[in-house]
Amino acid sequence: MNIILMGCPGAGKGTQSARLQSAYNLQHISTGDLLRAEMASGSALGKQVAEVINGGNLVSDELMISMLETRVKASDKGIIFDGFPRTVAQAQALEIMLQKYNRSITSVIMIDLPEEEVVKRLSSRRLCKKCGRPAATITQPVCACGGELYVRADDAPESVKHRLEVYRKDTLPVKNYYQHSGKYVEINGHQTPDQVFEDICSVLEKVK
Ligand code: AP5
Numbered sequence: 001m002n003i004i005l006m007g008c009p010g011a012g013k014g015t016q017s018a019r020l021q022s023a024y025n026l027q028h029i030s031t032g033d034l035l036r037a038e039m040a041s042g043s044a045l046g047k048q049v050a051e052v053i054n055g056g057n058l059v060s061d062e063l064m065i066s067m068l069e070t071r072v073k074a075s076d077k078g079i080i081f082d083g084f085p086r087t088v089a090q091a092q093a094l095e096i097m098l099q100k101y102n103r104s105i106t107s108v109i110m111i112d113l114p115e116e117e118v119v120k121r122l123s124s125r126r127l128c129k130k131c132g133r134p135a136a137t138i139t140q141p142v143c144a145c146g147g148e149l150y151v152r153a154d155d156a157p158e159s160v161k162h163r164l165e166v167y168r169k170d171t172l173p174v175k176n177y178y179q180h181s182g183k184y185v186e187i188n189g190h191q192t193p194d195q196v197f198e199d200i201c202s203v204l205e206k207v208k
């Protein structure tokens with residue numbers, strides 16, 4: 001299975017990818033995580049990337065596609081694409097890339113979430129420096145794994161507002177790209193994480 005998980009910032013792509021990864025033995029490739037790892041390395045590229053991400057903009061298609069190809073090439077499992085493609089150009093490049101590695105997309109799952117909920121979720125999100133997962137409660141001092149918690153710079157209200165604008169302008173057209181492919185399904189993201197997961201699994205059980 002090769003799955004694309006789409007959705008606006010905060011829709012729950014990362015949360016659901018972590019669950020799907022264990023349930024279906026898939027590789028989770030989050031382009032946001034790849035970029036944050038580059039930022040954490042302190043490289044010159046990481047510094048350029050940080051400016052783009054923290055301002056809530058998209059990095060270039062060219063950079064993103066080449067970073068992704070390295071991961072796809074090295075993977076021997078089905079893949080969950082989290083946060084990619086984010087532009088129609090990336091969707092077209094992904095199609096060509098998957099053909100090259102004898103893969104194809106099984107399902108495109110859009111997690112829908114109202115914008116008011118996005119702001120609420122992201123203003124209280126704290127992530128673990130060690131395992132990368134969001135903290136389950138707003139009061140816990142450290143992650144369940146013991147790791148230190150931090151706030152993403154692009155979760156500042158101004159960045160979130162801009163990320164949503166970029167999403168509407170550049171990423172929603174990707175929905176139109178897949179909508180009539182016969183693989184596209186929308187899931188209600190405004191439910192508990194367990195309910196969202198259940199809905200995604202019932203889609204995947206049909207195409208497994
Ligand atoms: P990326 O890291 O992909 O960020 P994003 O798409 O904005 O989405 P998030 O990671 O913020 O949210 P999520 O949907 O994963 O939600 P989560 O599960 O964490 O990208 C960051 C940046 O990198 C981009 O802005 C861009 O600059 C760059 N970039 C990345 N990919 C790119 C590409 N392809 N091309 C160009 N640039 C790219 O959940 C959010 C919060 O809600 C958490 O606190 C969680 O605990 C909580 N939550 C989750 N589900 C539920 C639920 N059902 N109910 C209640 N709370 C929930």
Ligand code: MG
Nearest residue numbers: 013014030032
């Ligand atoms: Mg994420």
